[in-house]
Amino acid sequence: MRTKGVLMLLLALTIFLTACNSSEEAQTIILAENQVDDYPTSVGDYEFARLIEEKTNGRYKVEVYTGGQLGDEKSAIELMQVGAIELARVNGSPLMEFSESLGVLSLPYLFSDDEHKWEVLNGDIGETLLDGLSESNLQGLAFYDSGNRHFYNAIREVKSPEDLAGLKIRVQQSSLNIDMVEALGASATAMSYGEVYSAIQTGVIDGAENNFPSYYTTNHFEVAKYITMDGHSGVPEVLTASKAFWDTLSDEDKEIFKEAALESQVVQRKAWAELEEESLREAKNAGNTVTVIDDVTPWQEAVQPIYTKYGEQFKENLEKIQSLVK
Secondary structure, eight states: OOHHHHHHHHHHHHHHHHHHHTOSSSEEEEEEOOSOTTSHHHHHHHHHHHHHHHHTTTSEEEEEEOTTTTOOHHHHHHHHHTTSSSEEEEEHHHHTTTOGGGGGGGSTTOOSSHHHHHHHHTSHHHHHHHHGGGGGTEEEEEEEOOOOEEEEESSOOOOSHHHHTTOEEEEOSOHHHHHHHHHTTOEEEEOOGGGHHHHHHTTSOSEEEEEHHHHHHTTHHHHOOEEEEEEEEOOOEEEEEEHHHHTTSOHHHHHHHHHHHHHHHHHHHHHHHHHHHHHHHHHHHTTOEEEEOSOOHHHHHHTHHHHHHHGGGGHHHHHHHHHTOO
16 A cells, blocks of 8 residues: 555544544444535535434444545545445545446446436445445445536537537546547547646637536636536445445444435435536526537437447446336
8 A cells, every 4th residue: 555545544543543432332433525514425424424323322423524634535445445444435436446337337328317317326226336346345335416427618509419529628537438528529638637727728628527516616617618418427426334344233233324325315415406506506697608408319329339349348237227218
């Protein structure tokens, strides 16, 4: 483990030992969160913590460490793997490195709508994906909402894949994301997220893609006046436990933790919806052009090469997900 990882481990162990010694009645467990206190995922974390204490009659107390106090998401995953902390909320994308089956959730235009998405995530398929993390000493508890990702740019309104042609779009560093943007006719540019604002401002790139709250809270809406709500990707957040901790729980307590996680999802999704509404309202107030795509069929057709290239490795889950489309 890197030096930074060792330091984070020592820090977490110190916190853990201090917490355990603070009460003879309750077992204090740690939940790592890299977002600020009032962010929707943190809101969900706090609700989960409240429910755990309530449902276990105080036998367990969850201490939520927000703002990346225990490091970034990758560090939190590593700390859970070695049993240094018990819980973390992490995005599904970095978790895909630890469970290949989760990769199916990164395929573009995978879900027909939000109802389909949550039927999958909260059903048998989602449960299988969460349990698949056990191969990496982790246990998924429930999915949280991180919205859908959309394209935005500083050049023109985009109503169809043809309108993306020639635009330079920033993407996350992954072959699938690059291939998706290229399949839609744009030019994919991988770069650090912190560089996007100035890159759009100076014309190094024309735009980027992200969820609506990120478009707003990072002020990208100031330099990219056109956003197209196509919802090409919706990789969720995952409330995750260390398997070392999970294996210490009784079957009854395991059920309580999963139940609390799923119930906290309701509060988290409500907080996310409110943040999306606020972001949309502020972008419109700034005079930005918001284009809603009601029929994504042309977009789905354009990215079929992605399914040809990557679909086979996710075939079983992909077929199950597609079978639930109404």
